[in-house]
Amino acid sequence: MQSVKRFNKEFLIDENLIYLDSATTGRLPKESFEEMSSFILECNGFPRGATHKLGICASKALRKARESISEFFKVNPKNLFFLPSIEVALINNIFSHNWAEGEEIITSVAEEHSILAPILKGSKKFGYSVTYLTLEDEKDIIKALKNKITEKTKFVILSAVTYIIGSKRDWRKIIEITKEKKVKFIFDISKIVGHEPLYFKDECPDAVIFSSSVGALGLPGVAVQISKDEYIQEFDPVLVGSNSIRLMKKDEYELAAPSLKYEPGVPNLPGIIALAKSLEVLKEIGLEKIKEHENKLKKIIESKIKEDPNIETITLEGIEKGPIYTLQIKGFDPYDIAIILEDVGNIIVRAGSFCSHLLMDELEKENVLQISTHVFNTEEEINKLFETLKMLNE
Numbered sequence: 134m135q136s137v138k139r140f141n142k143e144f145l146i147d148e149n150l151i152y153l154d155s156a157t158t159g160r161l162p163k164e165s166f167e168e169m170s171s172f173i174l175e176c177n178g179f180p181r182g183a184t185h186k187l188g189i190c191a192s193k194a195l196r197k198a199r200e201s202i203s204e205f206f207k208v209n210p211k212n213l214f215f216l217p218s219i220e221v222a223l224i225n226n227i228f229s230h231n232w233a234e235g236e237e238i239i240t241s242v243a244e245e246h247s248i249l250a251p252i253l254k255g256s257k258k259f260g261y262s263v264t265y266l267t268l269e270d271e272k273d274i275i276k277a278l279k280n281k282i283t284e285k286t287k288f289v290i291l292s293a294v295t296y297i298i299g300s301k302r303d304w305r306k307i308i309e310i311t312k313e314k315k316v317k318f319i320f321d322i323s324k325i326v327g328h329e330p331l332y333f334k335d336e337c338p339d340a341v342i343f344s345s346s347v348g349a350l351g352l353p354g355v356a357v358q359i360s361k362d363e364y365i366q367e368f369d370p371v372l373v374g375s376n377s378i379r380l381m382k383k384d385e386y387e388l389a390a391p392s393l394k395y396e397p398g399v400p401n402l403p404g405i406i407a408l409a410k411s412l413e414v415l416k417e418i419g420l421e422k423i424k425e426h427e428n429k430l431k432k433i434i435e436s437k438i439k440e441d442p443n444i445e446t447i448t449l450e451g452i453e454k455g456p457i458y459t460l461q462i463k464g465f466d467p468y469d470i471a472i473i474l475e476d477v478g479n480i481i482v483r484a485g486s487f488c489s490h491l492l493m494d495e496l497e498k499e500n501v502l503q504i505s506t507h508v509f510n511t512e513e514e515i516n517k518l519f520e521t522l523k524m525l526n527e
Contacts, residue, residue, distance in 0.1 A: 136163050137509060140418045140426075144350075144509045151480040151514045156296065156324050156457045156505035159350035165410040169352075169403045180402060181376045181393075191402060198402075198409035199392070205412045206341075207334040208359050214392035215400050216356045219321055221372070222342045223251035223290070225395075226319060226358075228371040230287070232259035238288045239281055241266035242495055243295040246488040248321060252290060261287065268495055271298070272449055275306050282314045289318050293325040294455030296487050297501065301325070301453045308336055317364070323347040327415050328456055328507070329424040339364040348507070350415065351408035354401045365391050372397050415508070423508045427456050430506050430515055434458055437519040443526045447501060456506045462522065467502040470525070478521040480514075 136143040143163035146152050152160060172194055178187030180195040196210075203210040216222045227238075238252055242265050256263050264286075270277035278289065289311055294301050304320055311318040320338040322331060327348035333341060341359040345351030360368070370377070373388070374397040380387040388394040415423065431454065438444050438460070447459040462470055471484035483503045486493045493499065504518065 134163065134166075139509045139511070140422070142414050142418060146509060149479055151478065151510075151517060153504040153506065153510065153514070153518065154481050154483045155507040155510075156294075156347065156503065157483055158346055158353075159327070159348060159411075159507060160509060161350060161352065161407065162411050162414040164414055165351070165407040168410040169407040172406050173403055177402070179399060194406055195400065195402060198405045201409040202357065202412055205416060206359060207332040208337070211391050212362065212365065213357060213359050214395040215405055216358060216372075216395070217354055217401065218247075219323060219342050219344050219356045220247050220251055222340075222356050222358050223248065223319070224254065225370055225372045226340055226368075227251060227255040227288070228258070229369050232261050232287070234260065235262075235285050236287045237262040237264050237283075237285050238290060239264045239266065239278070239286055240290045241271065241295070242268065242491040243271055243298060243300075243489070244290075244292060244491075245296045246490070248290060248292060249491065265491070268298075268449070268492075271295070271300060272452065274302055275310065278307065278310050282310065282316055286314065286316050289316055290321075291319075292321040292323070294457060295492075296324070296457065297459050297489050297492050297496075297503070298447055298449055298452075299454045299457030299459060300449050301455045304338065305336055308338055311338075323349075324457065325455055327412070327423070328420075328427060330420040333359055337361050345404060345408040345411075349408060350411040350507070352404045355404040355408055357408075358395070370395055370397075374398060418508060426508060427506055430510060430512065431456070433512055433515050434504070434506075437515070441519070441523065441526070444522070447496065447498075458504050460502045460504070461498070462502065462526070465525070467500045470502050470522075473525060474518070474521060477524075478517060480518055480521060482518075 135147045137146045137148050144160045146160050176187055176190035178191035180191035199210045203213045240252055266277055318338040319340045321342050323343040324347055326343050327350055343357055345355035346353040377389055377394045377397040378386050379389040438446050443463045445461045467484035471482050474480040474482055485500055
């Protein structure tokens with residue numbers, strides 16, 4: 134098994150590869166793979182209601198994983214539950230509320246399709262309107278929300294870090310505004326979880342969601358939702374079945390208690406167990422240490438961009454950035470650059486429109502090049518990237 138060692142932990146990356154696409158898919162720690170493999174070999178039963186040893190083993194594994202992930206965010210395990218993806222989580226949230234005529238959801242043109250498509254699907258079904266924050270609004274999102282939220286606003290749905298421009302949002306101030314205006318706030322932290330400390334014991338949006346396979350360094354097929362008590366109490370999930378049902382009659386059913394009522398069907402236990410171990414690995418390294426490390430990489434990246442007049446970066450001035458950098462190289466197509474970087478330097482970056490067509494339309498661009506970092510990247514790798522870009526320009 135090929136791996137690289139960073140901060141005394143091994144990550145499943147070819148040692149000859151420079152991987153700079155963590156905003157799309159993170160790389161699994163070796164310990165997570167081993168933990169998941171051990172569960173599959175020794176247990177791999179259905180975790181609910183079984184009396185045999187495999188089911189009991191699976192039930193204990195699920196409980197342990199839920200408790201471990203809850204501790205990572207400093208929340209009660211009953212406030213955390215698992216779904217297959219953030220798209221499913223959003224559909225479940227949007228479709229599980231009663232909508233009145235004239236109500237609206239506020240989101241942003243900077244969001245990607247995984248957020249926007251469920252919102253639009255709901256608007257077709259329930260008739261609510263969708264209000265978009267613009268790029269100009271993103272420069273002072275708090276002021277924009279204060280101006281745009283009305284008595285008809287029901288949800289604000291935003292991500293922690295925008296996929297293309299990479300700007301971070303001050304979620305604590307957004308909580309203040311949405312609480313004051315009595316608006317529900319759904320927050321996707323997929324691209325910032327694992328990069329810095331995030332605790333929701335004292336301050337929590339109505340729903341925090343994230344995909345396991347991005348910053349959390351888990352596997353695809355698992356999403357997590359964390360919700361406040363009051364939100365859980367009023368939430369009647371549209372996704373039901375299997376062990377989310379406590380009692381079934383011919384003409385009605387009763388839901389199980391949280392968190393069971395949010396988890397119909399068979400949970401992706403191997404993926405959940407891998408996620409729990411990945412977050413444990415990140416916690417052992419130290420989230421503050423990871424943040425400090427990525428800030429060092431950030432300074433190098435920004436200085437290299439400034440040094441090269443052929444590199445244009447897409448960003449919002451004055452806004453704190455997450456670990457995402459979107460570039461264009463003068464005279465080159467982004468797809469060509471991505472292919473050449475891999476062929477010449479074994480450097481993995483991403484090219485395309487990144488499932489963010491509204492933002493690309495506003496930027497008047499078709500495709501861009503993107504690099505994104507995580508704990509396993511090094512200063513040497515960043516230097517190698519920009520040396521290779523410089524060589525191409527020459």
